[in-house]
Amino acid sequence: MLKVSIPKILTRNKTSLWIDLAFQRMTQGLAISLMLLVAAIAIELAIAAFPAMQRFGLGFLWTAEWNPVKNIYGILPQIYGTLISSLVAIVLAIPLGVGIAIFLNEDIAPKFLRVPISFAIELLAAIPSVVYGLWGIFVLIPMLKPLLRGLHQNLGWIPFFSTLPANRSLLPTILVLTIMILPIVVAMSRDALAAVPLELRLGAAAIGANRWEFILGIAVPASISGLVGASVLALGRALGETMAAVMLIGNANQINWSWLAPSSTISSLVANQFSEATGLQISALLYAALVLMAITLIVNVLANGFITSFYLFKQKERPISSSLLLQADDFHHGQEQGISPSKASMSSGVMEDKSDIIASLVMKPQNVSPWRPNPIRRKTVSVLLTIGIGLGTAIAIFAFGSILFSLITNGFSRFDSAAFMELPPPPLEMGGGFRNAIIGTLIMVGIGVGLSVPIGIGAAIYLNEFGRENALSQWVRFLNGVLSGLPSILCGLFAYSLVVLATGTFSAIAGGLALAVVMLPTIARTAEEGLKAVAPELREGAIALGASPIQAIALAIVPAATPAIVTGVVLAIARATGETAPLLFTALFSQYGLNGLWKPVASMSILIYNFALSPYPNHQALAWTAALVVVALILSVSIAARFLTRDRLA
Numbered sequence: 001m002l003k004v005s006i007p008k009i010l011t012r013n014k015t016s017l018w019i020d021l022a023f024q025r026m027t028q029g030l031a032i033s034l035m036l037l038v039a040a041i042a043i044e045l046a047i048a049a050f051p052a053m054q055r056f057g058l059g060f061l062w063t064a065e066w067n068p069v070k071n072i073y074g075i076l077p078q079i080y081g082t083l084i085s086s087l088v089a090i091v092l093a094i095p096l097g098v099g100i101a102i103f104l105n106e107d108i109a110p111k112f113l114r115v116p117i118s119f120a121i122e123l124l125a126a127i128p129s130v131v132y133g134l135w136g137i138f139v140l141i142p143m144l145k146p147l148l149r150g151l152h153q154n155l156g157w158i159p160f161f162s163t164l165p166a167n168r169s170l171l172p173t174i175l176v177l178t179i180m181i182l183p184i185v186v187a188m189s190r191d192a193l194a195a196v197p198l199e200l201r202l203g204a205a206a207i208g209a210n211r212w213e214f215i216l217g218i219a220v221p222a223s224i225s226g227l228v229g230a231s232v233l234a235l236g237r238a239l240g241e242t243m244a245a246v247m248l249i250g251n252a253n254q255i256n257w258s259w260l261a262p263s264s265t266i267s268s269l270v271a272n273q274f275s276e277a278t279g280l281q282i283s284a285l286l287y288a289a290l291v292l293m294a295i296t297l298i299v300n301v302l303a304n305g306f307i308t309s310f311y312l313f314k315q316k317e318r319p320i321s322s323s324l325l326l327q328a329d330d331f332h333h334g335q336e337q338g339i340s341p342s343k344a345s346m347s348s349g350v351m352e353d354k355s356d357i358i359a360s361l362v363m364k365p366q367n368v369s370p371w372r373p374n375p376i377r378r379k380t381v382s383v384l385l386t387i388g389i390g391l392g393t394a395i396a397i398f399a400f401g402s403i404l405f406s407l408i409t410n411g412f413s414r415f416d417s418a419a420f421m422e423l424p425p426p427p428l429e430m431g432g433g434f435r436n437a438i439i440g441t442l443i444m445v446g447i448g449v450g451l452s453v454p455i456g457i458g459a460a461i462y463l464n465e466f467g468r469e470n471a472l473s474q475w476v477r478f479l480n481g482v483l484s485g486l487p488s489i490l491c492g493l494f495a496y497s498l499v500v501l502a503t504g505t506f507s508a509i510a511g512g513l514a515l516a517v518v519m520l521p522t523i524a525r526t527a528e529e530g531l532k533a534v535a536p537e538l539r540e541g542a543i544a545l546g547a548s549p550i551q552a553i554a555l556a557i558v559p560a561a562t563p564a565i566v567t568g569v570v571l572a573i574a575r576a577t578g579e580t581a582p583l584l585f586t587a588l589f590s591q592y593g594l595n596g597l598w599k600p601v602a603s604m605s606i607l608i609y610n611f612a613l614s615p616y617p618n619h620q621a622l623a624w625t626a627a628l629v630v631v632a633l634i635l636s637v638s639i640a641a642r643f644l645t646r647d648r649l650a
Contacts, residue, residue, distance in 0.1 A: 023550045024466050030458035031467065034524060035476045037517065038483050041490060042293060044497040049287035051280060060287060066253040066269075068277075073284035075291065077255045081263040082292070085170060085245070086238035089177035094231050096178070097185025099389035100396060102215060104186075105193045108386060109393075117393060120400045125183035126638045127403060128578025130605050131627045133247030134612045136176045138620075139406045141248070144172060148260055163258040168250035171259040176244050179399045181234040186396075188233065192226025193219055212382045232303035233485070236296050240487025242267040242581040243609060266292045267489050271584055289493050293486065300485035404631075411628025414621045424591055424607065427616050434626050436593050440508065440601035443594065444587060445576050447512025448519050453569060456523030457558075463524075464531040465553055477528075484521035491517040492582030500586060508594075508601040511587030518579055519572035526571065530564025531557060567641045574637040578630055580605035604630050 046053075052060065056073060063074020100121065104114050148165035155161045196219045204214040220227070250262025251272050270285045270292075277285055418433050425432025459476065467473030495514035500506055534557050542552035558565070580603075588600040589610060604626050611623035 020549050023553075024462070027458045027462035027466060028472075030455050031462040031472070031476045034455060034459045034483075034520065035472075035479045037520070038479045038486075041486070041494040041517075042290070044494050045286055045290045045293065045490070048493075048497045048501070049283055049290050052283035052287040053290075055280070056284070056287070060284070061291065064255060068281050071280050073281070073287075075266060075269065075288045077253055078264050078266045078269045078288065079291070080255050081170065081249065082239060082265040082267070082295075085174050085177060085249070085263070085265060086235055088174045089181060089238050090231055090235045092174070092178045093181050093185050093234060094227075096392045096395065097182050097230070097234075098189045098220075098227060099392040100182075100186045101189035101193055103389045103393050105190050106211060106215060108211075108389070117397060120397055121183055121186050123635060123638065124179065124396070124400050125187075126574060126578075126634050127631060128580065128605060128634070129180065129241060129243040130247070130578070130580040130608050130612075131403070131407070131631055132176050132180055133244045134608060134623060134627055135403050135406055136172055136244065136248045137612060138410070139402060140176065141167070141172050144175075152260060159257040160259045163256070163261045165260040166250065166262050168248055168262055169260050170249060170256075170263040173245055173249040173263075174259070176248060177238045177241060179396070180241065180244065181237050182396055184234040184237060185230050188230030189223075189227055192223035192230065195226065196222045210378060210382060212385050213378075229303050232299055236299040236303060236485045239299060240267060240292065240296050240489065241265075242271050242487065242489045243605075246271045247609070247612065267487060267581070270489060270493070271581060274585060275588075286493060286497075289490060293490050296485060296487060297482060300482050303485070407624065407628045407631055410621070410624035412625075414618075414625040415628065419622065419625050423593065424602075424611075424622070425618060427614070427619070430618050432618070432622065434602070434604065434607050434622060436590065437602040437604045437607040437626065438629075439594055440511075440587065440590070441577060441604045443508050443597070443601065444511040444515055444583070444603060445573060447509065447597075448515030448576050449569065449573065451513065451516035452519040452523055452572065456520050456568075457527050457565060459524045460527035460531055461553060461558075463528050465549070465557070480521050480524050483517075484525070487581070488514075488518050488579055489581040489585075491515075492585040495582065496585040503598065505598060506586060506588035506600040507598045508587055509597050511583050511601065511603070514582035514586045515576040515579060518582060519576050522572040522575065523565075523568045526568025527561070527565045530561035530568070533564065534560045570637050570641040574634045574641070577637075578605060578634055580609055 052073065056063070060074055061079065062076050063072070064076045065072050065074055066077075067073070100117075103109055104118050104121075109117065145165065148169075148171065151161045152164055200218050200222060201214060204218050209217065245265045245268040249265060249268055251268065252262035252264055253269075256263060266288050270289055273281070274285055418431055420433055420438065421435055422431065422433035423436055424434060459480075463473050463476060467476070492514045494517060495510045499510035499513055503510075538556050538560055539552060542556040543549075547555065583603050583606055587603055587606070589606045590600045590602045594601060608623045608626050608630070611619040611626070614620060614623075
């Protein structure tokens, strides 16, 4: 029998009030610290970039010369390269990604194919950018050389193909960026298409529309906000890409209209020149990074706006369903009468009663002839569109298969005990390994986990348990989304300004801090979603038994949300393991073993980058083996996170 002493409970609650209040204030502080992190990144970069800003002003944006000898700096060629590579990549990725989303969402392919195809597309997002660069150098560019020469020979009169193809150029970078952002477009487009109400599908069938007429005439217009949000978010990802651009685009500080010539982006400029820069040049590079941050912030704000409007559509999907059903019905009638869709919709009006909608679909006006589409044209269009999205899906699967095949065939050449037990070899020696890089990666990821997990979970607890929908929580969620969209190179430069400049040395601590900034948004977002999914009855039951808020959170709510929290941490670890750009400015690289946390340290991603650009075959073989190990680890972690999520949802 449970004996309850009411006076004791009241006394315990009164004495624990200050503890609960302190816990609430602590989680609120963690949430505020997450929000202020974006401002801190901007302020740190602005302080370091101030000398260049003071000297060059806004002319820095349209000056085409970068001359360290004369201390003349401008990033017009880099702005051009960044915008062209990103915009062309998104133009290619939108139809390809939306087509794949339709292929997977509309039951065009059998289920036994949809599941592995969907999984393969998701895993494309888990491959580190440095591995894309490695694959681009040794597989994609040699494969494209005959095609690039053909483009120049046959279409050289077009400015985009007017020069002989170079070893590193803009076009291969565009193609790799397209593959890299494709999973974002596919995932968010599938969500948008899946959110189209069932009434629209049934209504389209009732008026005689086939699959593609429903998709193009109803589903795509109904989900346009989600599709645009996916595109803008993918554009933000492409704008900040660093390692693939560094490895593939070349380093030409000039505007060249030809896509077959070397070019440059803002991120590749910073990554290429930062290690050797001094004085005003460092300030100019940080000024360039600040410009990149401003561009990505604008893009991410636009993406958040479109995504928010998409969720508002989901909340009001039934009234919109009514309107779109009527528009679809009027569209078919209007085709026979020579009336445009907009005029047909205006002439019919909007019926709010569901019975009116059904009547409008079943009972046709007597003065309008039935809709009789051309069956041959309908079938031809359907076949062509189905073949088109099938080919697009095959291209994505071929890219994923090519990357995995290249990793396996090239990586196994040095997959031996020496690779895991020895230090990197000198340039002309055979053998060697990457033991120090494995240890350095584990240490920096561990530091990142130790810093980001308490902040992320604490902020999530405040957002879900104390803040809910207040103004502070809305700002924290918004800026956490902005932080997740910032290029990782900015996280590295932030840690450089905060730690490296203060201590005077590159170090594992600085690298771990940079990785913590990269990991934090993922952990905070997934932890909040996990806490939000906990049944309200569990929370109410704990309070009813006399538990204080901190006891309910610690003993009931957080344990119930543990699978989701662990999933978020695992996904953050997977991302941090493959990060390269932040470590270029913080941990640097060491050929030797660990000499302390305040010393430069090796990492797997930097080793892949350094050895991929090395002219020595043994180094290149080690780069492939290291890439195989990293990708295998990341894919294993991603699969584990997927199973954790599946078990939680089950």
